[in-house]
Amino acid sequence: MTVINENTPFYKKRGVQVTAGIVAVFLILIMMFVSSSNGLNKQEQNVDAATGEIQTALQNRADLIPNLVNAVKGAQGQESAIYGKIADARTQYNQAKQSYDNASSQDKKTSAMQGQDRAFNLMVSTIQENYPDLKSSDQMGTLMAQIEGANNRVTYERKKYNQAVQDYNNKVVSFPSSLVAGMTGHSKMAYYQADESAQKNPTVDFSK
Amino acid sequence: MTVKNSGWKKTLLGMVLSLFVLLAFGPFASADDPSQIKPDGENPFITDRAKVLTADTSQLINQQNQRAESDEKQPQIAILTVDSTDGMSIADFTNELTLGKNWKVGSKKENNGILIVFAKNGGQNKIRVATGTGAEAYLPDGKIHQLFVKNQDNLKSQDMAKVDQGIRQLIQDIEASYNQALGGETEKKNPFQSAPSGLIAFILVILAILLVIVIVLVLKSLGRYQGQSQRPGSARHSSGASGFFWGWLIGDLLSSGSRHSYYDDDDDHFGGGGGFGGGGDFGGGGSDF
Numbered sequence: 001m002t003v004i005n006e007n008t009p010f011y012k013k014r015g016v017q018v019t020a021g022i023v024a025v026f027l028i029l030i031m032m033f034v035s036s037s038n039g040l041n042k043q044e045q046n047v048d049a050a051t052g053e054i055q056t057a058l059q060n061r062a063d064l065i066p067n068l069v070n071a072v073k074g075a076q077g078q079e080s081a082i083y084g085k086i087a088d089a090r091t092q093y094n095q096a097k098q099s100y101d102n103a104s105s106q107d108k109k110t111s112a113m114q115g116q117d118r119a120f121n122l123m124v125s126t127i128q129e130n131y132p133d134l135k136s137s138d139q140m141g142t143l144m145a146q147i148e149g150a151n152n153r154v155t156y157e158r159k160k161y162n163q164a165v166q167d168y169n170n171k172v173v174s175f176p177s178s179l180v181a182g183m184t185g186h187s188k189m190a191y192y193q194a195d196e197s198a199q200k201n202p203t204v205d206f207s208k
Numbered sequence: 209m210t211v212k213n214s215g216w217k218k219t220l221l222g223m224v225l226s227l228f229v230l231l232a233f234g235p236f237a238s239a240d241d242p243s244q245i246k247p248d249g250e251n252p253f254i255t256d257r258a259k260v261l262t263a264d265t266s267q268l269i270n271q272q273n274q275r276a277e278s279d280e281k282q283p284q285i286a287i288l289t290v291d292s293t294d295g296m297s298i299a300d301f302t303n304e305l306t307l308g309k310n311w312k313v314g315s316k317k318e319n320n321g322i323l324i325v326f327a328k329n330g331g332q333n334k335i336r337v338a339t340g341t342g343a344e345a346y347l348p349d350g351k352i353h354q355l356f357v358k359n360q361d362n363l364k365s366q367d368m369a370k371v372d373q374g375i376r377q378l379i380q381d382i383e384a385s386y387n388q389a390l391g392g393e394t395e396k397k398n399p400f401q402s403a404p405s406g407l408i409a410f411i412l413v414i415l416a417i418l419l420v421i422v423i424v425l426v427l428k429s430l431g432r433y434q435g436q437s438q439r440p441g442s443a444r445h446s447s448g449a450s451g452f453f454w455g456w457l458i459g460d461l462l463s464s465g466s467r468h469s470y471y472d473d474d475d476d477h478f479g480g481g482g483g484f485g486g487g488g489d490f491g492g493g494g495s496d497f
Contacts, residue, residue: 142350149349156492
């Protein structure tokens with residue numbers, strides 16, 4: 001026997017259940033949005049941290065140039081032109097470093113660091129071209145090891161950086177986090193490309 | 209009326225076929241692919257794939273690692289020998305090793321591991337000593353180079369016995385130089401180290417699952433209590449949806465929190481104690497010859 005208008009408990013009313021269902025779905029969507037957004041931000045922080053590491057490695061490497069310049073000072077016929085070229089390259093390096101410090105976006109930072117890379121390689125190749133007969137004395141061997149070590153640290157940090165960027169970019173392009181990325185203003189970042197001139201002069205070998 | 213369900217056979221066949229294809233055409237990683245190389249199962253510190261090292265050298269390394277067990281300031285030393293780096297420079301090869309998760313040599317706190325990689329490379333005898341960021345201060349690149357030069361005759365010899373001797377002498381020189389730089393600094397290891405992060409994550413997952421089960425049971429019992437009089441079907445319905453929601457919520461929060469990138473994973477390959485110390489930060493430091 002059906003009783004009309006029987007007192008049904010609040011939570012059993014059809015209207016309440018439908019509303020509860022909609023609210024639940026809403027909450028789920030919000031949770032998904034928040035977790036995606038957090039994931040993107042966390043990945044962005046990883047990229048930021050990796051950038052700092054590269055910058056440290058770049059700076060430590062550039063700090064070796066004065067040692068290199070001093071080492072070649074005693075060698076045959078110092079032409080002031082060489083030092084002029086090295087000084088120009090040093091200026092380029094400092095300008096690139098300045099761009100990095102003033103950079104407003106990740107991609108600007110990356111391109112500034114690539115500039116630092118190029119300037120360093122220019123300094124090294126200038127010396128290498130102009131002192132081809134520099135004998136590998138013990139002191140030169142040690143300095144060479146230090147520069148190669150510094151180069152390797154830059155390579156290592158660059159690999160870590162590119163991995164962090166790849167993880168971030170994957171999140172930005174894959175569904176469903178791509179939707180969130182669009183809404184929160186996250187876009188793909190550029191990779192840090194190795195400087196081509198470095199690939200032409202892979203090692204600092206003064207014995208050649 | 210029975211419905212003949214031969215569909216399951218097709219599904220099974222499909223699964224078997226795809227499994228076969230996966231296994232047959234799986235990734236062909238060469239044996240010397242650095243990301244695939246794992247430390248030796250018995251003694252992770254000595255992975256002598258090129259069969260160069262003798263018992264004397266092994267003993268030297270083991271002794272150093274025993275010292276490192278009780279004193280955090282002493283570096284762990286691990287060595288890997290391979291026949292070939294497959295065209296990679298030994299620096300790049302070592303970079304790939306240290307960027308992965310299998311070679312976390314050195315104390316986690318000090319990051320003072322030393323990884324030596326030797327590759328025959330058709331007679332070139334390339335050798336690299338990679339230093340963790342905490343070891344660099346005591347063993348700078350320039351110093352490593354000098355030690356290479358000192359031992360170069362043995363290291364570059366085509367006689368493997370001489371190479372082994374060279375490596376042994378190199379390790380002795382490294383230890384001497386390192387200890388000189390340390391100048392007597394020691395740090396007794398705390399036996400009650402904090403539990404590895406993997407264990408903590410595991411415990412959290414168990415607790416979360418228990419929490420979900422409790423919530424679902426509570427909701428179910430509420431539903432059962434109040435739904436006895438009328439429409440038991442809809443009461444089951446609502447508690448099911450709540451259970452799903454909570455399960456999903458906790459699962460997703462946990463999963464987004466513990467996502468590791470390939471280079472970030474810091475699990476100790478051997479679960480601590482007797483294995484590597486977990487010091488993963490090599491930073492590309494070191495020198496090769």
